[in-house]
Amino acid sequence: MGINEFVMNNEVTIRLSFFLGVFAIMAAWELVAPRRVLTVSKTVRWLNNLGLVFLNSFILRLLFPAAAVGMAAFASQQGWGIFNYYDVAPAVVVIVSVITMDFIIYLQHVMVHAVPALWRLHRVHHADPDFDVTTGARFHPLEIILSMLIKFAVIAVLGPPVVAVVIFEVLLNATAMFNHSNIQLNTKIDKFLRLFVVTPDMHRVHHSVEDDEANSNFGFNLPWWDRLFGTYRDQPRAGHTNMVIGIHTYNDPKLVSWLHGMLWLPFVGKITSYAINRRQWSENTVKDEE
Secondary structure (H helix, E strand, O other): OOHHHHHHHOHHHHHHHHHHHHHHHHHHHHHHOEOOOOOOOHHHHHHHHHHHHHHHHHHHHHHOOOHHHHHHHHHHHHOOOHHHOOOOOHHHHHHHHHHHHHHHHHHHHHHHHHOHHHHHHHHHHHOOOOOOHHHHHOOOHHHHHHHHHHHHHHHHHHOOOHHHHHHHHHHHHHHHHHHOOOEOOOHHHHHHHOOOOOOHHHHHHHHEOOHHHHOOOOOOOOOHHHHHHOOOOOOOOOOOOOOOEOEOOEOOHHHHOOHHHHHHHHHOOOOOOOOOOOOOOOOOOOOOOO
16 A cells, blocks of 8 residues: 555544644643733633534535545546656655645635635634634635635646645644644744744734734745745734734624624625735724724
């Protein structure tokens, strides 16, 4: 049995094991050394945020039983994708595939901030009034479906092997939980880690209520894209313990903290402008978020 076949047959076990392991580590770390005091009960947050995670997992398995791994296997069988046309060393293919897919995730993240209709879906993630390990997987089901379809398209064009797709999915889930965690990191360690991975302090800036801060630090896994494309911001103006998390005009607990409200949130309010280049800020600016 080849490695791709082994990974294909054990994909669910591999991903679930890493998810539960990293989640347990981050959750314990948050209890021992929290970065911020939560504004909403952890019980309420976990029941509803994780409830959304389980709902999304059920919907994905229902609509796409084989998920991205199945698409990679199908592309390989059909000879689709760049890496199925050229003879490239397997290690190079895996590394380039993982980095390329991470870049696409960065572009996708920018897109859901730039397109008003997609922002309505993505604001479910941003409307969380706190920032902890469960925030990393808090997304509306429609955005999760959109993300999977984008992965399918990328896999069809790129032709990555099954093992590369699984590595990417595991890394993305693990780093999303890590960089959304409410953990205290030494500033020198944080600065060093930012050379290789998005850290909690780096990504927390992206969850600020301030427009110019929310429209920065889009990376989920690799930190390089923000620096390369000018969307990097080092620290929030108010500092990490004093900054406000969430969206200015969406702070009703029933809408932003409870499962039924999160599912309904994209359909609340009229469509107004939401320009990603709205990067100006002043204390006197009237907040006219959607």
